[in-house]
Amino acid sequence: MEEISQSMGLAMGLVRQLDQTLLAIAGLSLKVSGVAVLAASLLALPLGAWLALARFPGRQVVIAVLNGMMGLPPVVVGLLIYLLLSRAGPLGSLGILFTPAAMMIAQAVLILPIIAALSRQVIDDAWSEYREQLLSLNATRWQCMRALLWDLRFTLLTAVLAGFGRAIAEVGAVMIVGGNIDGVTRVMTTAIALETSKGDLPLALALGVVLIALVIAINTAAQLMKSYSMRRHG
Amino acid sequence: MVNTPRSHWLAGGALALTLALGLAVPPAALAQDKFIVVASTTSTEQSGLFKHLLPAFKAKSGIDVRVVAQGTGQALATARKGDADVVFVHDRVAEQKFVEEGFGIDRREVMYNDFVIVGPKADPAKIAGSKDAIDALKKIAASAAPFTSRGDKSGTHAAELRYWKQADIDPQAGKGTWYRETGSGMGPTLNTASAMGAYAFTDRGTWLSFKNRGELAIAVEGDNKLFNQYGVMLVNPAKHPHVKKELGQAFIDWITSPDGQAAIAGYKIEGQQLFFPNYQPVRG
Numbered sequence: 001m002e003e004i005s006q007s008m009g010l011a012m013g014l015v016r017q018l019d020q021t022l023l024a025i026a027g028l029s030l031k032v033s034g035v036a037v038l039a040a041s042l043l044a045l046p047l048g049a050w051l052a053l054a055r056f057p058g059r060q061v062v063i064a065v066l067n068g069m070m071g072l073p074p075v076v077v078g079l080l081i082y083l084l085l086s087r088a089g090p091l092g093s094l095g096i097l098f099t100p101a102a103m104m105i106a107q108a109v110l111i112l113p114i115i116a117a118l119s120r121q122v123i124d125d126a127w128s129e130y131r132e133q134l135l136s137l138n139a140t141r142w143q144c145m146r147a148l149l150w151d152l153r154f155t156l157l158t159a160v161l162a163g164f165g166r167a168i169a170e171v172g173a174v175m176i177v178g179g180n181i182d183g184v185t186r187v188m189t190t191a192i193a194l195e196t197s198k199g200d201l202p203l204a205l206a207l208g209v210v211l212i213a214l215v216i217a218i219n220t221a222a223q224l225m226k227s228y229s230m231r232r233h234g
Numbered sequence: 235m236v237n238t239p240r241s242h243w244l245a246g247g248a249l250a251l252t253l254a255l256g257l258a259v260p261p262a263a264l265a266q267d268k269f270i271v272v273a274s275t276t277s278t279e280q281s282g283l284f285k286h287l288l289p290a291f292k293a294k295s296g297i298d299v300r301v302v303a304q305g306t307g308q309a310l311a312t313a314r315k316g317d318a319d320v321v322f323v324h325d326r327v328a329e330q331k332f333v334e335e336g337f338g339i340d341r342r343e344v345m346y347n348d349f350v351i352v353g354p355k356a357d358p359a360k361i362a363g364s365k366d367a368i369d370a371l372k373k374i375a376a377s378a379a380p381f382t383s384r385g386d387k388s389g390t391h392a393a394e395l396r397y398w399k400q401a402d403i404d405p406q407a408g409k410g411t412w413y414r415e416t417g418s419g420m421g422p423t424l425n426t427a428s429a430m431g432a433y434a435f436t437d438r439g440t441w442l443s444f445k446n447r448g449e450l451a452i453a454v455e456g457d458n459k460l461f462n463q464y465g466v467m468l469v470n471p472a473k474h475p476h477v478k479k480e481l482g483q484a485f486i487d488w489i490t491s492p493d494g495q496a497a498i499a500g501y502k503i504e505g506q507q508l509f510f511p512n513y514q515p516v517r518g
Contacts, residue, residue, distance in 0.1 A: 199444040
């Protein structure tokens, strides 16, 4: 218990002093997970919408697999991306292993199924409700998808935030493909793992407190934006 | 009706993904084009040695060194795949094999530190103060006092296994009872030892910089056998043409130069020197 209260004090101190190293590490965490969530969303939202509206044999199987992939173990995703990006692997010539780009790819792969599966469910439900209405307007499948994605944007934001939360909190994938290089690929979670290794548990926990506060701040900002635009646009 | 829009979405998504990644990548890649990747061990990174050495090397050469800290086994595997330019590890047998297989060239012995056996102050195996590591291991096994091992094929793990062999003990027989493999780095293994009052085999550097000691203290030290040699080598450019030969060689030359050797000797924690430079020209 003594260590936990010590951590709180340390965390406050780190934030108050705007520790430069901490700022850089937190900034890289945000950048990596932000780009990953952007890239994953651009693919996953249309994929979810398509899967909600499409009817084809084996659709249930695809949905079950997609839902299952929400539980992809980060360390396995990291290993796969590592083998792909390694110099000895098929994409080795890119030379991006142990760079932030590799971490972005790994996190994007990790959270793509989460955003796709959650948005598929949301859009599927709305589709069964508004199907008749949309089809009576002679809307094409393409227009239906766009209309649903736009109408459900506030709900879908939650799916995107779930993906972001998973990305910024994971350590297994970024540790393997990033290498936790000081000043280059060290993010909040790998820094926490490193301080734990060094036995500096209060500092590790203090970094954890900062990370959690950061994630809560971002979710709060998203929530405020959402209620503001809902009030304006209905 | 469904097909065309879908392919548009996918094409658009793929394009956006490429763009997003493209935007994010260049700054990092371009800003520091003069860098090398060094695959090294947790002991050198976590003891703070690299934080002490690298600024001096950078000032001299302008080269950034990106250290990926892994166990020796994993570091050599990383280099085997061509994902590092230089290897800086401590397992002479594995290093020589690495060179013989043609993956590494110009291996040089850089510095040494020593291993110690740490254990709970209560000392159930009655080994505290001993200078005989082999005898101490025998007593630990005989008393079945808990012992945590890295179990991760690192240099320290390989060394620990050699000493068990010299003591003529198969620790695997104690698995599940007193011998516990954590399968993780030195720090996590010491955390485990500290939490369960177990003995552990560690390099002195990690121990000195380790903070969560709890009831642990050094039990055995000063045995000549507990010598731990570090070696550095360049990943063979003949195997992996993209290896940054000149920059990597510059690092190896510097760390074995009088300047580099003095920098190693100058690194201290609480007044204690952690690593002892011992490069000898025409060796290894």
